[in-house]
Amino acid sequence: MTATAVPALALADLATYRPENKVPSSYFAAFAEDDDLADNVMFRAPAFRHHAAEDETSADMIVTAAGILTDRHGADYLDDVDVLLTHSQLPEVMVRGCGGEVAHRLGLTPSTVLDVHNGGCAAFAHLIEVGGALLAASGGRKALIALAQNSAGQIFTQDQVRSKAQAAIPGDGAAVATLTLGAGGNPILTTVSRSYGEYAPDMTAVSSPPRKYWEAGPGQIHVGFTNAKIAKVLSRGNRQVPEVAIEAATQIGVRPSKLDWFITNQPNRVFLRNWREALELTEENHPDTFDECGNLFAVGVPMTLDALIDSGRLQPGQIVMTSAFAHAGDFAAAAAIRWNGRS
Template sequence: MTSAVAPAISIADLATYRPANKVPASYFAAFAQDDDLADNVMFRAPAFRHHAAEDETSADMILSAASILTARHGADYLNDVDVLLTHSQLPEVPVRGCGGEVAYRLGLQPATVLDVHNGGCAAFAHMIQIAAALLAASGGRKALIGLAQNSAGQIFTQDQVRGKPQAAIPGDGAAAATLTLGANGNPVLTTVCRSYGEYAPDMTAVSQPARKYWEAGPGQIHVGFTNAKIAKVLSRGNRLVPEVAVEAAERIGIAPAELDWFITNQPNRVFLRNWREALELSEEHHPDTFDECGNLFAVGVPMTLDALIDSGRIEPGQIVMTAAFAHAGDFAAAAAIRWNGRT
C-alpha cells in the first residue's frame, strides 16, 4: 500500500539524544568469537556507538530529546500537544509501550496517545503519516513523536551475545519531533509507506538453547541471522529503499539525482553505498552518522537529519528525502521534506 500525506503537515522542529556512554569498536573486538558470519558485509563495525545506561529507559531517552525542544523554544512549547506517538525498539514492558509515561512525565494531556511498534527502522516516516491523519481527524494543534533505540546496551552486550558479529553494529539513542497541520514550517511534501507481510517471518529472535522470549531459561535472546537470511535481507534492502525514495521523488516532480539531501536508515556501509548509487547521488548528498552512532534503527533518520541541520550545510528551501526499510524487509517508507529551518 502507498499513500501521500493528506492533509498537509509540517515538521516544526526535532531534537536528538545520544547516551553518554560512547563505546569503541575495540570493546566488541575483545570478545569476538569465531563465527561463520564474522566476515559478512552486514557486520563491518562502526568506529563508535552509544549505549544507554543500565537503568535508562525508552521514556528517559525520549524525554532527554524532548527537553532540548523545550530548552530551545520555552517551557510551554509542548503544552498544546494533542497527539503523542512513541516508538521503542525494545519496550520495557511487553504489554505496553512508553507513550503514557512520556505524556505524564512531560505534563501533557493529549487526546490521543499511541505506541507505534511495527514501523521498525522506517518508523520516522510512518509516524509522520499517522500524525497527519490523527491531527486532521481530531482537529488537533500539534503532534509530538518520540523514538527510542534502546536495545544495543541491553541485548548486544550480554555475555553470550557480545562476541557475535551482530553485536558491534547497533547503538542507542532517541529523537523527538513536533508536527503541525498546514504548510508552515518544514512541509512534508509526501510520504510513501509499503507493507510486505510475506517477509515478516524472516525476522526472528533466537537463543541457545532455544526458548520463547518470555520463557525462563539460560539462553540469551538475540537476532536470528543465518547466511541465507542475510542474503534475502541484502537483496530486499537494496531494492526497497530506492523504490520508496524514487516513488516519493516522482510524486513531487523531482528526479532522484537532483535531490538536495538523501537520509536513510544505516544498517551498514554496504547499504549506504548501494542506496546512494541507486539514486545517482554523491556521498556528499547522503549524510549518515554510522561511524559515530552505529545502526540506530528507527532513530537513524532523525539523528542524521538533526546532525545535518546543526552542521549548517542545509539551506532553506532544500528538499530532504528520507527513506528506510524495517526488519527483514516487511515494511519500507519514505518522506520528502522541504526544510526551511527550525520553528
C-alpha cells in the same frame, strides 16, 4: 457537497539524544570469537556507538530529547500537543509501550496516545504519516512523535551475545519531532509507506538452547541471522529503500538524482553505498552518522537529519528525502520534506 481542504502538514522541529556512554569497536573486539558471520558485509563495525545506561529506559531517553525542544523554544512549547506517538525498539514492559509514561512525565494531556511498534527502522516516516493523519482527522494542533533505540546496551552486550559479529553494529539513542498543520514549518511534501507482510516471519529472535523470549532459561536472546537470511535481507533492502524514495520523488516532481539530500536508515556501509548509487547521488548528498552512532534502527534517520541541520549545510528551500526499510524487509517508508528552518 464541497470537500474541505486538509491543511498542509509540516515538521516544526526535531531534537535527538545520544547516551553518554560512547563505546569503541575495541570493546567488542576484546570478546570476539569465531563466528561464521564475522566476514559478512552486514557486520562491518562502526568506529563507535552509544549505549544507554543500565537503568536508562526508552521514556528516559525520549524525555531528555524532548527537553532539548523545550529549552530551545520555551517551557510551554509542548503544551498544545494533541497527538503523541511513540516507537521503542525494545519495549521494557510486555504489551504496552512508553507513550503513557512519556505524556505524564512531560506534563502533556493529548487526546491520542499511541505506541506504534511495527515501523521498525522506517518508523520516522511512518510516524510522520500517521501523526499527520490523526491531526487532520481530529483537528489537532500539534503532534509529538518520539522514537527510542534502546536494545544495543541491553541485548548486544550480554555475555553470550557480545562475542557475535552482530553485536558491534547497533547503538542507542532517541529522537523527538513536532508536527503541525497549516502554514509555516517545514512542509511534508509527501509520504510513501509499503507493507511486505510475507517477509515478516524472517525476522526472528533466537537463543541457545532455544526458548521463547518470555520463558526463563539460560540462553540469551539475540537476532537470528543466517547467511541465507542475510542474503534475503540484503536483496530486499537494496530494492525497497530506493523504490519508496523514487516513488516519493516522482510524486513531488523531482528527479531522484536532483534531490538535495537523501537520508536513510544505516544498517551498514554496504546498504548506504548501494542506496545512494541507486539514486545516482554522491556521498556528499547522502549523509549518515554510522561511524559515530552505529545502526540506530528507527532513530537513524532523525539523528542524521539533526546532525545535518546542526552542521549548517542544510539550506532553506532544499528538499530532504528520508527513506528506510524495517526488520527483514516487511515494511518500507519514505518522507519528503522541504526545509525552511527550525520553528
